Amino acid sequence: MSEGIIHGINGPVLTVVDCDDFHMSEMVYVSDERLIGEIISINRDSAVVQVFEETSGLRPGDRVIGTGAQLSVTLGPGIISNIFDGIQRPLRAIERESGIFISRGVHVESLDKDRKWEVFMTVVDGDFVKQGDICAEIPETSSVLNKVMIPHGITGKVKTAVRNGSYTAEDVLLYVVDENGKEHPVKMYQKWPIRVPRPVNRRMQVSRPLITGQRVIDTLFPIAKGGMAAVPGGFGTGKTMTQHQLAKWSDADIIIYVGCGERGNEMTQVLEEFSELKDPRTGLELMARTMLIANTSNMPVAAREASIYTGITIAEYYRDMGYHVAIMADSTSRWAEALRELSGRLEEMPAEEGFPAYLSSRLSSFYERAGYVETLNGKEGSVTIIGAVSPQGGDFSEPVTQNTKRFVRCFWTLDKSLAYARHFPAIQWLTSYSEYIDDMESWYAENVSPEFLKYRTDILRLLQEESELMEIVKLIGSDVLPDSQRLVLEISRVVRLGFIQQNAYHKFDTYVPYNKQMKMMEIMMHLYDKAKQLVATGIPISDLKRSGIFEEIIGIKFNVGNDEPEKMESYFGIVDDFYKRMVEQHS
Structure with missing residues (x-):
């Protein structure tokens, strides 16, 4: 087990020495309170750790212990209808353990490992399986059927598959014997590093719209399933409400809403509204196909930076089952501000308006994880990203808006004058655009009208x-x-x-x-x-x-x-x- 000693503390950024065995992106535990952190830089004789929790009270000399694994999320049944923070800690479980405020060093399993799930096996002993193949199905909610997939890197024949019945997440559902005779246990959950995209067979051309029921979007500036859209707008122009409407009414199978650095009252409104809404597609609760990540503006800044990667990794997990997933990131400007704060504490050379020089590459690495794909098990799935941008003073020439514009193909400009005139959605038709029209021309001709x-x-x-x-x-x-x-x-x-x-x-x-x-x-x-x-x-x-x-x-x-x-x-x-x-x- 790798270990180091805290040498310096600058907010959520720690300098660690005597740490020869650490590696990049490794998840670590800090001090005896076991605060969660991540290695973000390594030198010959030191390393830099960003901590996802409040660091007050830490002292030089406290120990930092490595886990040997990258910062990862736990992927399995129990995600849908749940509410997590930026590093996938379930907020309801934390409330039961530490009250309405998140305590430092609180350790709660991302998924309830004691809960029993009804499992329906789709493979039997002797079947040949490879990574990504579906081996069992679990009714996760009334609207979502969770499909247990063979973990990445495992190929072979099924051995000792269990019968249909009730099992916990820690129960082994089957073993896969590879060509060398090694047995690999397969459970109903798996872990995946949040900064690594999940593999697919191939990316496909987008050709179907994400139907939202909002006329200005569907008709004038549509977004494709597997597409990318930005919703820039100043304060009070309706970014959050536009995303709420899309979450409620779009024909995505699963909605992932990431509240990244937003006000606590807005996240409260989301939680209250979504828990009361009925899904227009099924008539059941909307939360039965929705997952929320709440990382409000008063939560640790490093966790805010990680939150959108947590959301997109979970979205890819359900995409790999063959679902069409829409992820709402509200807002990427707050995420970029967290990036800027961490960069400043690392004493990196600032670029335009103080943002780090790698702002554009980080934005692209997030948006490029959208797409319409053929999964490893041969199904079709998609991840559609709709990111809100909050330019200070409504100035669309600022770096986050301009760099986002480089990577998205759909741009819904929210206009302050329209919003103040109570014209909603306040999407300005003269400055907005969609580049997906030509890709979906045949779909419109077949499903709506040739005209x-x-x-x-x-x-x-x-x-x-x-x-x-x-x-x-x-x-x-x-x-x-x-x-x-x-x-x-x-x-x-x-x-x-x-x-x-x-x-x-x-x-x-x-x-x-x-x-x-x-x-x-x-x-x-x-x-x-x-x-x-x-x-x-x-x-x-x-x-x-x-x-x-x-x-x-x-x-x-x-x-x-x-x-x-x-x-x-x-x-x-x-x-x-x-x-x-x-x-x-x-x-």
């Missing part, structure tokens, strides 16, 4: 034209514009209020399926075509506005349910009746 992308383009063009016209209106007013351009402003208002803006608290509007989104676009563009014809014949735009047709179309989102296609179709007739009425009045 879907055409209508999307028409709406974006209208909004762009409105922006250009508003520059003129701000200077000289709208009265000087011809009616054709004033019509563009009016239809764009219909699109903004009736399509882009969405009410999370309305039973019809909180989630909207693709077929209704498509019909809404068709009706709005049908109205535009008819109104254009009327304006071309000399009918004043003021008469069209007085008819109330624009407000009626805006009201579709509240007045038509998701399962009322006949009612949606009736709006085409309403627009046609409006057209005839206007022609008759001015003939």
Whole structure:
């Protein structure tokens, strides 16, 4: 067992001497309190340890004991519906042991090793298995079936497989005998280092959207399953609420929410809301397919740096079972600030705004772990990463936002003026973008409509034209514009209020399926075509506005349910009746 002596202490960063046997990324225990730490630098005669707990009270001369293993997470049944801190310590179990505050040096198993699980074996003695193959299934929650996989590096024949029944996590389910005759025990859990991506057979092209039910995302700026998105925005623009909506309504099989350095009251809101919500897909509890990592701003800074790696490793574990996983990181700016603080204590040369020079490479190593893959057992699974960015003062030119933009292919810019105008989601359509559109073109044609992308383009063009016209209106007013351009402003208002803006608290509007989104676009563009014809014949735009047709179309989102296609179709007739009425009045 490797061992060293504390020589210097600088916050969560320790200098350790007399430690010849330590190795990089090794997990260590610090002092007699056994605080958890990790080796982050090694010199000829010393090593540097970052400690994931409060270091007050430590003294030079205290011992540091190595474990011989990298900082890892325990992967097995019991993760889903649980709440962990940044290094996978279960907060409920810690509360039972030490009260509502996390005590220093508290040691609680990540998973309950005494709980019995119903195990259904999928292999028998004599079967040949290799790493990643599924050997047993365990109903983890009412929504998630945990699939026990052969650990990495093990290949051979099954020996002494247990029968179906109730077992604890420490029970050996089977032995695998390799070609050298060595027996490898397989339990229902395994450990994996958090900074090492889990292996796959191959990465596949993304071609299916992550359906969120949020119109501005699904239609205008979609993200693919296995994709990467950033949600940058200043204080109060709705980053956390946008991620909440995606967690509640997206069609991912499993949701992992990482509260990285966020305020404690926001995490409390997440815990309270998610425990009460029903899953719209199954009608069961939403927590039955959700896992939360709570590492709030008052928790140790080093654990905050580790928290997103803990989350992404757990996401990869469920991806390897064939699930589609969405991970919400809120927020990567707080994670980068933790990185900056640790870098400063290490006396590294700072780069832009004090962030370390390796900020971009750390961001890329996180986002690149997203992807749509073929797993080692031949199934298809994906990890979709949606990371919130909190630029100070809403300045999108700061390093975290700019470096994140280099690696993600979907960028949802949250606009302060939209948020203050109570327009939610406050995604600014002029500065946001998605590069997944071309990859998913065939999916839209097959599953929504061959005309879907055409209508999307028409709406974006209208909004762009409105922006250009508003520059003129701000200077000289709208009265000087011809009616054709004033019509563009009016239809764009219909699109903004009736399509882009969405009410999370309305039973019809909180989630909207693709077929209704498509019909809404068709009706709005049908109205535009008819109104254009009327304006071309000399009918004043003021008469069209007085008819109330624009407000009626805006009201579709509240007045038509998701399962009322006949009612949606009736709006085409309403627009046609409006057209005839206007022609008759001015003939």
